[in-house]
Amino acid sequence: NAGVTQTPKFQVLKTGQSMTLQCAQDMNHEYMSWYRQDPGMGLRLIHYSVGAGITDQGEVPNGYNVSRSTTEDFPLRLLSAAPSQTSVYFCASSPLDRIERGSYNEQFFGPGTRLTVL
């Protein structure tokens, strides 16, 4: 198992450019999410998905789009990059089964993408 993979590891953009951060997992997890991590702050949830075709907004969704066409992939799109989007981005996935007491959703994280917007 490769776990959660993210590409690219580093990216520099100019203001106004668009790009897609890729995220893939091979654990058949229903739940996937995107976070951003800024200095002095914890991770903040951007968007999440509980299954193919289903996405929802997190704490800081503005400026980002997502889609979930397959269970494995959950790309994050920046349509018009801004310097405020300079951050480290993490993708995570987890099983969604919380039906039984005692199950918990450990989230498995990708290695992160460091994005700089000039």
Next chain:
Amino acid sequence: AQTVTQSQPEMSVQEAETVTLSCTYDTSESDYYLFWYKQPPSRQMILVIRQEAYKQQNATENRFSVNFQKAAKSFSLKISDSQLGDAAMYFCALEGNYQLIWGAGTKLIIKP
């Protein structure tokens, strides 16, 4: 709204000593989970320990244990016999309603 607060930006401890990292949270959910994650310089997020809110017994994983006070909404992490490899950022996180809410983190420094 759910919130997580880590009031200690940085903590230091002598190698082999014990250190406690603090975390308080707020939620209106009755069923939730709490986590401590470790982030070394490699940036990889590593789960250290987790606690189910409905369990009164404090979770323990080897040298790591928590003090979970549900009424006070407090969830501290105790690291015993600190090792150089424990040096990292530690994040407290609250899960509820399919969202993980994170604290700002505590940088743990281990003095040899």
